[in-house]
Amino acid sequence: MNASTEALPVVVIGAGPIGLAAAARLVERDIEPLVLEAGPAAASAVRDWSHVRLFSPWSEVVDPAAEKLLAPTGWVKPDGATYPSGGDWAELYLQPLADALGERVRYNATVTGVSRAGRDRIVDADRETQPFLIHFTGPGGREERIFARAVIDASGTWSTPSPAGGSGLAALGEKVASDRISYRVPDLKNPAVRARYAGERTAVIGSGASAFTALAYLADLAKDEQSTHALWILRRGISGSTFGGGAADQLPARGALGLAAKAAVDGGYADAVTGFRTDRVERDTDGRLVLVGEDGRRLDPVDEVIVLTGLRPDLTFLDELRLGLDGRLQAPVELAPLIDPNQHSCGTVYPHGVNELSHPEKDVYLVGMKSYGRAPTFLAMTGYEQVRSIAAHLAGDQEAAERVELTLPETGVCGGAGLFDQPAAAEETSGGCCAAPATLTIGAPASSGGC
Incomplete structure (x- = not known):
């Protein structure tokens, strides 16, 4: 990297909890960040699930460098033992943090492409000496570009939920039936949303934290x-680990979430259908939806379907970069074996940083939920540790970059449904149990006071 490139900012994509923490860590290291946020305010994705309570308390969802940056503004940290909702997290912490960063955060800036200046994906010559070129659309769709010394992609996975289809593709008829299908945990305190589901028969597809919450x-x-009823559709069977760690979970609110879902089934409010992989979505003569499985089974008609089968990363705007991604999880190749949801829980996935997050393309990093690809096992504090390490590396402090400064809580169960703070645990690859909604943390129902 030449001197002129060294003077450029580090572009951070996404003003969510991990992107803003990355910016705070860079400021702490005297490196100038520029955060590009697609939404009109900080934490736009978090605001989409503002009604969901995190299962991590305030003490675990505030980054230390961010707290230092906020201190001169008069910001007061909420009670560390309490559990914020997504709305609380956005309004009481993330937006104030973005405000403290000031003009380092640009809103309504949607990144459309990242490359090396003057070098497409194929060209080798002097590649690493060239700055990064970032194309984005600003307010009103205006096309803009900026150069950067490094790129930290913290854009998350919230915008790309996985479909109902058991093959990873949308089920036949799924798109046509989109007026009756949602991919989010419903906000039943919203009168319009409540009216949509009240007195109806609703299918919930998924076996992770989001499905439990719904x-x-x-x-x-x-x-x-009383005429409201749920049909819980699982691609696997029900076992002792289906409902998570319960009382053994070191994140008590996360354990309570699985128990709340179990209570819904035990109380007769939901019927479970196991081993069902959706192949088609049809309509009956009354316009209700009929789910048809790959094995030919046809379920009784439902009025609504909530698909909570996980999230996946959008990699399209990174196509000109040389990323090293695992073929299954779409996570960095060095990180993927450590987060394989078929093998690991929060207690067995050790904290990681720049070494595990590096790619063949030098100085580009996927962090936060996006770094986990399709794995559903992510905690906010894992992301904070990631960006602490990356900022240290970019500052030339390799000793700090490789030092582990985080101990993760254990889930108390391995091989069961994925539970995480992020509000959309994966259904198919749900063996892990770490997480946080987006980064998030998803929690027990607000009415239960759990999270």
Whole structure:
């Protein structure tokens, strides 16, 4: 890297919890960041699930460097023992942090492409000496570009939920039936959303934290609207680990979430259908939806479908970069074996940093939930450790970059449904149990006071 490139900012994609923490860590290291946020405010994805409570307390979702940056503004850290909702997290911490960063954060800036200046993906000559070129659309769709010394992609996976289809593709008829299908945990405190599900029969597809939350929410609704009922569709069977770690989970609110879902089934508010992989979505003569499995089974009609089968990274705008990604998880190749949800829980995935997050393309990093690809096992504090290490590396402090400064809580169960702070645990690859909504943390139903 030449001197002129060294003077350029580090571009951070996404003003969510990990992107803003990355910016705070860079400022701490006297490196100038520029955060490009697609939404009109900080933490736009978090605001989409503002009604969901995190299962990590305030003490675990505030980055230390961010807290230092906020201190001169008069910011007061919330009670560390309490559990914020997504809305609390955005309004009481993430937006103030973005405000403290000031003009280092640009809103309504959607990144459309990242490359090396003057070098497409093929060209080798002097590649690493060239700065990064970032194309983005600004307010009103205006095309803009900027150069950077490094790129930290913290854009998350929230915008690309996985489909209902058991093959990883949308089920036949899924797109046509989109008026009756949602890919988010419903906010049943919203009158319009509540009216949509009240008194209806709703299928919930998924076996992770988001599905647990939706089932618990619908069970609460059924107590007031007795004709409300849920059909819980799992691609696997039900075992002792299906509902997570329970009382053995070192994140108590996360354990309570699985128990709330179990209570919904035990209380008769939801019926479970196991071993069902959706192949088609059809409509009956009344316009209701009929789910058809790969084995030919046809379920009774439902009024609504909530698909919570996980999230996946959008890699399209990084296509001109030389990324080293695992073929299964779409996570960095050095990180993938450590987060394989078929093998690891929070207690067995050790904290990681720049060494595991590096790519063949020097100085580009995927962090936060996006670094985990399709693995559903992510905690906010894992992301904070990632960006601490990367900022140290970019500052030339390799000793600090390789030092581990985080101990993760254990889940108490391995091989069961993925539970995480992020509000959309994967269904198919749900063996892990770490996480946080987006980075997030997803929690027990607000009405239960769990998270």
